[in-house]
Amino acid sequence: MTHKIAILGASGYTGAELVRLIATHPNMDIVALSADRKAGMEMAAVFPHLRHLDLPTLCKIDEIDFDAVDLCFCALPHATSQKVIKALPGNVKVIDLSADFRIRDPEEYAKWYGGEHDAIELQKEAVYGLTEFYRDEIKNARLVAGTGCNAATGQYILRPLISAGVIDFDHIILDLKCGVSGAGRSLKENLLHAELSEGYHAYAIGGTHRHLGEFDQEFSLLAGRDVRIQFTPHLVPANRGILATAYVHGDAQAVHDTLAAAYADEPFVEVLPLGEAPSTKHVRASNFCHLGVVADRIEGRAIVVAALDNLTKGSSGQALQNANLMLGEEETTGLMLAPVFP
Known part of the structure; x- marks a missing residue:
């Protein structure tokens, strides 16, 4: 059909x-x-x-x-x-x-x-469109709300950790860098090449970024209590890609094991071996998300890094993944394209 x-x-x-x-x-x-x-x-x-x-x-x-x-x-x-x-x-x-x-x-x-x-x-x-966590609801939905690309990246790191209770909910810092295509195609002075190239900057500092509304909604629902993370996004002079780094209080091995178990059967989310960190270069123009966990030098703290393509896994690829479910197609159809490298 x-x-x-x-x-x-x-x-x-x-x-x-x-x-x-x-x-x-x-x-x-x-x-x-x-x-x-x-x-x-x-x-x-x-x-x-x-x-x-x-x-x-x-x-x-x-x-x-x-x-x-x-x-x-x-x-x-x-x-x-x-x-x-x-x-x-x-x-x-x-x-x-x-x-x-x-x-x-x-x-x-x-x-x-x-x-x-x-x-x-x-x-x-509307059903929230983070496929890996709302798959059953999406299958029967008429209207699906795609996530924000920043919100998706942060949730791939933090949802399993909050669900499993392996981190301190009150000490979560998320530092995120996004390529300029995340700002859309409309002409804006601050996105001109001469304004953006050869530097990068933080924006929406101090809790004003709109994707915090998604983090608050989803993390608080999972925890059964208010969860408010610290989140700072940065605009980098790259066309596409998101790299998010989360600093959490929790045992690195437990954090890694939790993520590995949560995504063991997911076709598009790959957890790297403990101690390895991902790069946006390795997911470019694909529907894949790579996660890495590294133990911090301070005992009882871990660093988790996620990389995905903001236009694909963060938006249009996620949308097609959801469309496949809604239309009764195999979820991965049209999405198994390998990342573009270099």
Whole structure:
């Protein structure tokens, strides 16, 4: 069976990444691509690296016949997604790559995103899209909320450790570096080459980054009590990739054993031997996440490092992984591409 796919917001980085991945999927056919300002253009003109593919012309959302669509990927900006998804036919399965449905509590959503939610009933219905931990719910979902790329990386490190209780919940520091594609494709002065290259900087310091809303929600649910981590993201002059380093109070061997057991059967998450640390170079443009654990020189403390590609495992690859589950496909279909190296 061939599933008919629409991608809304196809002119952004995550939209292009979805096209790249779905092009290798034997049972998915892209029937519609939307782009507001670029409607009427060919995808090859917007992303020349995709010119070898036979793709629909970019169009406006209201030009799409959703009766001919089985599943829709929504790669639109925050606050826009909720309005668009609210208007879609109820028979269309939806995966949202924005932040609009990640936070379950409407008050928490308003706190982190600065406005009231426009689709409260859908917000209640949405399933959080971290595949490895919500697999059963995703299989039966109509609406899945893709995670933030930073949030996904931190959770691959910390969820199993919090669940198993092998670390001190009150002493967790997460230091994260992300490539510039994580900021999107829109023109911004601080993302110009001359502004960004030859240096990197911390941002959203002191607990203001919106992905903290996801960490608070998910970690507190796991622990059965409030868990508030310290989190500082950094923007690095690389096109793609995330490297996250967590500093935790706990025995390194126990931390490693817990992660190894948690991901033993996961096709996309690999725990390296104790003492080894991963690199973004080894997961580039893939749906894989590598985790490494190193004992700190201070007894009873451990350092855990995670590497993944923000556009693939952190966003579009995760979305395709979820789509496979929602459509009854093998979860790994279209996603076993090896990382690009060097």
